[in-house]
Amino acid sequence: MEGVQQEAQNREAFRQAVTNTLERRLFYIPSFKIYRGVAGLYDYGPPGCAVKSNVLAFWRQHFVLEENMLEVDCPCVTPEVVLKASGHVDKFTDLMVKDEKTGTCYRADHLLKDFCKDKLERDPNLPAEKAAEFKQVLAVLDDLSSEELGAKIKEYDITAPDTKNPLSAPYPFNLMFQTSIGPSGVSPGYMRPETAQGIFVNFKDLYYYNGNKLPFAAAQIGQAFRNEISPRQGLLRVREFTLAEIEHFVDPEDKSHPKFPDVAKLEFLMFPREDQVSGRSARRIHIGEAVAQGIVNNETLGYFIGRVYLFLTQLGIDKDRLRFRQHLANEMAHYAADCWDAEIECSHGWIECVGIADRSAYDLRAHTDKSGVPLVAHEKFTEPREVEKLIIVPVKKELGLAFKGNQRMVVEALEAMGEKEAMEMKATLESKGEAAFHVCTLDKVVTINKDMVSISKEMKKEHQRVFTPSVIEPSFGIGRIIYCLYEHSFNTRPSKDGDEQMHFFSFPPLVAPIKCTVFPLVQNQQYEEVARQIARSLTAYGISYKIDITGTSIGKRYARTDELGVPFAITVDSTSSVTIRERDSKQQIRVNVDEVASVIKEVIDGQSTWGDVLWRYPTHSS
């Protein structure tokens, strides 16, 4: 227990050091700070904004450009009908309890979780059976129904944390920000909770744009919104965030991927469902084998898992603190074929940063049903094929006599029967003359007799197959990835005189907010002119830089730029050649003034490594 507490304290101290540095150097700023802020809203300050735009540019390069994806950009304001179809209006909720006197709201599961954790951590006299019970509650927390949560809160006599007042029963709170479109107040709308819906509703146009060919992927980067009940975990659970989502549309009968061999040999930490259930740990698996053994459902899903691994590690995520965890059966939506989360370990534990789900045909079907516009794909046969077709013909006259005003609902329900259900009804009608039939839209069971419907199978010639594509969706929480990147890049080393602990971010050049700083060694006009000359050539190469002409000591200026994660510092200490210092190794080389920009360009573009240029230029010892 003590070891656990010590570790928790270390994590907390580490997190404090990281977030202090991040906030002091304006990587992020609590939004509207001068008005005491709003929980769950953060600004990206200048270096944070630069990191974010580097991450997004790399995402575009790595996914959109490399895979020839169709990128779209849809509005955040979304009419209700779209989110009704997707299920968000009815189901995108958290359970909330209210302080019965003050009206303050809390997430019901958070209160129960805090209570159990507190008991386990702080009550030294806790009987073993009680401890086991609390542990069990924590394990099943996410699966508890509203009633079960309410019962536990009552049983444990949990009260409002701020006032100790009694709490209401849990009730669902929709997490979407609601608004109204137009002035009349009759068109409810929401700020989108994800960007995916904008792609689904455009499927028909995008399929046409792609020459009516599958597979293809569409992508979108944009803001999404969740009106969290009580945001915690700082930068990880926020009310507005940037998502980057891919919807890869594929024939459900062929989920192979032509480029799968490119990633098949990659090996990384995976945590299959079976291993989780049987209490094992995540283990290194070849993604090629995972697909071959059926651990991962299909090649396309496997391909994206591999590409996500490459994306995250190239950004600078530590591969030993990255794992792909498969959803347990109870975590997954009923329609999903398979689902894996890229989880990154940070001081808050293992955090879901990318979700990679095979959502089958669910989303396109939902919008087809609601809009009446068929979101389907076609496969033209080279030769027409004989296909057995189910034919259901409701006899409207008979049904009208029997069901009167409900006739239409019964007709529609009969026509909507699947093959299995229809053939069972046919058999029952033939043997018994009548059959019980559940009509969803009436929510009752009616009796159908054999005069009311004819069911048969016929052979038909078909020239094409019409089907709803499956969608495989990698969805990236950009803010979470960036936060984890901050933690994984954060380092501490003693100052030159050993008096102080210096912090620095070892970002790869790809991610670094600024690629280099330029320091005239002393304040004089000649050196400043050289610095400006170098600055002009850096701009011409499109390399971001910062000039620091303060008279501060060179050591302090290095410390400042290290703390921002700037990979290279150029010190102007003569008018002909200057010093380039690399952040992590602190090694220095001497380069001619007119070569500086091209050397920096070479290394940040990845054409050469620092090691390569170290050989080519004389080193410099300070």
Add this chain to the structure above:
Amino acid sequence: MEGVQQEAQNREAFRQAVTNTLERRLFYIPSFKIYRGVAGLYDYGPPGCAVKSNVLAFWRQHFVLEENMLEVDCPCVTPEVVLKASGHVDKFTDLMVKDEKTGTCYRADHLLKDFCKDKLERDPNLPAEKAAEFKQVLAVLDDLSSEELGAKIKEYDITAPDTKNPLSAPYPFNLMFQTSIGPSGVSPGYMRPETAQGIFVNFKDLYYYNGNKLPFAAAQIGQAFRNEISPRQGLLRVREFTLAEIEHFVDPEDKSHPKFPDVAKLEFLMFPREDQVSGRSARRIHIGEAVAQGIVNNETLGYFIGRVYLFLTQLGIDKDRLRFRQHLANEMAHYAADCWDAEIECSHGWIECVGIADRSAYDLRAHTDKSGVPLVAHEKFTEPREVEKLIIVPVKKELGLAFKGNQRMVVEALEAMGEKEAMEMKATLESKGEAAFHVCTLDKVVTINKDMVSISKEMKKEHQRVFTPSVIEPSFGIGRIIYCLYEHSFNTRPSKDGDEQMHFFSFPPLVAPIKCTVFPLVQNQQYEEVARQIARSLTAYGISYKIDITGTSIGKRYARTDELGVPFAITVDSTSSVTIRERDSKQQIRVNVDEVASVIKEVIDGQSTWGDVLWRYPTHSS
């Protein structure tokens, strides 16, 4: 009159041709189309999304990187207090009238405008004096108060356009999308109507980040929202749009700009206030002279006007259909020092696409007042200076006796007097013994006698000057710029056989959605392999491309790619060398397979022109 009508018809036909092409090729898509859409919301489809991200990348390069601006990224969800301080909660409104029977809403000024235009255009028997009256109404439309608009609507007997029902009196409708932050319903919030406020509230931190030095600029790219009453003008007036805004903070006593000489020689269409009032047209003026003559208020404003000119014309905006129009006195906010709009002419007329305003200290003062956090800058003096200071000492006892409960308001108003007002009061008190004084917060005039306040001037030693910076704000409507760019780039030419009119967008490579297309001349494996090889090298260079392996005729494939505005087409017609065709000239050169990507790279990066490479490679005639 007929000439005017003909021109209107031509414009309409041109606009139809452009928007048909744009919609057919998915440059944009009406949002949520399968649900019959939402007025004023549009998606960027794949080529539109690529154009947008090219425009934004160039904006970052041209402004943020070149000028070392501090880019930030703030949330769209904004608490009420911030927009209360900025004035949006009270004043960001349009006047609306309601159909009294159906409740349908209309913009009051739109109805009056339509009525007057309709009369002028369609009533051949309109008496000259009536025509003059309607023209006068159109001229002053934007200045009419709610009462005046209501009176005109009554006078002209204007009814609801759809039903002919009577209309309500005009009343203000706030254009912000409202929502609620958190679950309790007690924290109202809005979707931001502009990105600027996020920068203003961060002034203190950004100033510190910049080493407590002025001037500096902060920038932000992001979504903004306006809940328009009845959006018209297609892509130009929308409910959600991307803004790119710069807030350049400067000492109000020194608005010079060190880089002004870089733009001073530029000459372009300007439309100063004086010329508009006296009925002249826009004319070509050197920006250097405009600043020297005081037409433009200061160098920094002039510098940004010049930079905006360069930005827009480099994107492909026609310089003859771009003008900088100065705001008339009645258009400008009372606090603004000067304001110029970059207006671009398109089929909808002259459209405001960029606003460049010197907003003085207004915004920072407003947030200082509301938040209590001083948003100020400091200038340290090298030597302490003797400064004459105004000292106002209200005598609270006397004021309390005279004003009782209102004492505090009077005290605060006295202390808030400016130097001029205070010295006038001092003179009046000395000569007459009492003075009339308007107290804003009481909204009445009170009498102050000489025992109630002492006013004097004293010499004081000061070590620094504390002041509120002025802000110069260039604000870019990205969607409007892109739409105008579409119109300015749209061209028509006859097909090869002369049977058809072919459309193409002559985008500069910088803007083009895809940089090149790759066509195997005929469908065979060898050519397709060469095409894939070229594709790989294009990807390695970061060049976006599309492969078209359909068997369609090469002419049709050229037409398709021209319509997307793709500058180069690579036709694979042998395994060693291929043809590169330039879109606008249709000229073709032959280049070795392994050189293709680098030639394309050279031209799209602007290192060479098409003319340069034409000389270097053999031309090809098809």
